[in-house]
Amino acid sequence: xxxxLIVTAGLVFLLSFVITRYLCSPAVRFRLLDHPNERSLHxxxxxxxxxxxxxxxxxxxxxxxxxxxxxxGIRCETTxxxxxxxxxxxxxxxxxxxxxSFCDDIIGLPVAIRFGVHILAAIGIxxxxxQVIESIPLPNVATLPLGWMAIPVSVLFxxxxxxxxxxxxxxxxxxxxxxxxxxxxxxxxxWAGGHYMIFTFSVLLAAVTSGxxxxxxxxxxxxxxxxxxxxxxxxAGALAVVGVHDKLFDIWVPLLIFSPFGVDATATLLxxxxxxxxxxxxxxEHYYQRLVLSGWGHRKxxxxxxxxxxxxxxxxxxxxxxGTQARLVILIxxxxxxxxIGCGIHWIIGHRRRLDAADSDAAPDxxxxxxxxx
Numbered sequence: 001x002x003x004x005l006i007v008t009a010g011l012v013f014l015l016s017f018v019i020t021r022y023l024c025s026p027a028v029r030f031r032l033l034d035h036p037n038e039r040s041l042h043x044x045x046x047x048x049x050x051x052x053x054x055x056x057x058x059x060x061x062x063x064x065x066x067x068x069x070x071x072x073g074i075r076c077e078t079t080x081x082x083x084x085x086x087x088x089x090x091x092x093x094x095x096x097x098x099x100x101s102f103c104d105d106i107i108g109l110p111v112a113i114r115f116g117v118h119i120l121a122a123i124g125i126x127x128x129x130x131q132v133i134e135s136i137p138l139p140n141v142a143t144l145p146l147g148w149m150a151i152p153v154s155v156l157f158x159x160x161x162x163x164x165x166x167x168x169x170x171x172x173x174x175x176x177x178x179x180x181x182x183x184x185x186x187x188x189x190x191w192a193g194g195h196y197m198i199f200t201f202s203v204l205l206a207a208v209t210s211g212x213x214x215x216x217x218x219x220x221x222x223x224x225x226x227x228x229x230x231x232x233x234x235x236a237g238a239l240a241v242v243g244v245h246d247k248l249f250d251i252w253v254p255l256l257i258f259s260p261f262g263v264d265a266t267a268t269l270l271x272x273x274x275x276x277x278x279x280x281x282x283x284x285e286h287y288y289q290r291l292v293l294s295g296w297g298h299r300k301x302x303x304x305x306x307x308x309x310x311x312x313x314x315x316x317x318x319x320x321x322x323g324t325q326a327r328l329v330i331l332i333x334x335x336x337x338x339x340x341i342g343c344g345i346h347w348i349i350g351h352r353r354r355l356d357a358a359d360s361d362a363a364p365d366x367x368x369x370x371x372x373x374x
Contacts, residue, residue, distance in 0.1 A: 009203050011061070015211070016208040016210070023049045032105055050215070050222040050225065052228075054228045055231055062200075062204065092124070094231055094235055096121045097118060097162065105227060115163075122162070123155055125242075127151070131238070137252070139328040139331065140328040154241050166229045169228075171298055176213035177306050183206040185314075186257060189316075205235060212224065236258060252327070256313075257316045259312045260305055264288060268285055287341075291348065308341075
């Protein structure tokens with residue numbers, strides 16, 4: 001089955017590449033453009049239909065695996081039939097998210113409708129498929145059982161991951177790189193743990209996003225739009241909950257893998273809530289956005305984020321294989337590291353402002369000197 005999955009992954013990578021390339025063409029009939037504004041980081045009209053290539057290619061890959069499973073009668077020991085009840089819920093609910101996001105990309109929808117659909121889709125995974133986060137381990141301390149809170153916490157987690165991806169899809173190559181790297185690590189963990197459903201979804205997601213990413217690296221020729229970002233975020237949250245429910249890993253493993261997204265989005269959300277701002281409004285206050293605006297630019301910032309993603313993924317692999325005391329050390333270390341990264345970004349921003357202020361102070365003196373010479 002692994003060989004078939006690898007072949008299928010290669011095919012959907014090529015399919016995603018071809019569709020994305022087609023969507024980049026000015027001649028394509030269906031063309032939604034992202035217009036630069038005061039809250040954007042890009043400066044030219046850019047198609048935002050790349051998410052269609054990701055979703056279409058993923059569905060083709062899943063269909064190929066379904067046909068292979070039916071023909072050969074494959075049954076996974078840990079998850080049952082690959083596309084049985086759980087597979088149905090995953091595909092149907094992500095399609096629900098994709099449909100509302102597609103409508104939002106075309107005509108724009110109120111926040112309440114989009115958020116309501118995200119909640120409904122998350123409930124489908126939690127109640128329909130019976131996937132919940134039953135407890136949260138505190139390494140070397142205790143395990144916190146959630147009890148009746150398990151259902152709302154699980155729903156909230158999936159909804160947050162869905163919107164987190166949408167919030168963080170604002171820089172060339174960022175969300176695509178997070179998906180390729182993040183699901184790459186998730187695929188290894190699920191393969192090692194014998195969870196072939198998560199393995200299949202993760203490998204295909206990493207493959208289709210890689211095909212798209214080739215056109216999304218800075219300077220981006222296409223964006224994934226809400227269709228791509230919300231679908232990827234929803235699947236990241238849903239597969240994380242499935243993995244926790246099936247005891248493949250505890251909740252800290254996917255949180256570590258996707259922490260470059262999660263920490264930035266959560267810290268920015270809390271900061272904006274503290275100021276009384278409307279958190280659903282577009283803005284340029286994420287740490288990655290502020291780095292780009294401080295002079296780092298897209299390329300330097302996104303490749304720095306890639307290094308952080310790989311480091312976080314490696315830490316998640318280590319976390320999954322060590323004892324509770326070492327796990328506690330890993331979590332504390334990353335907490336301190338993110339705090340230091342935040343302080344460093346604030347210093348970079350402040351340094352840039354000081355340089356700009358010095359340049360603005362020097363400009364009048366230069367003009368005055370030139371006028372005297374004249």
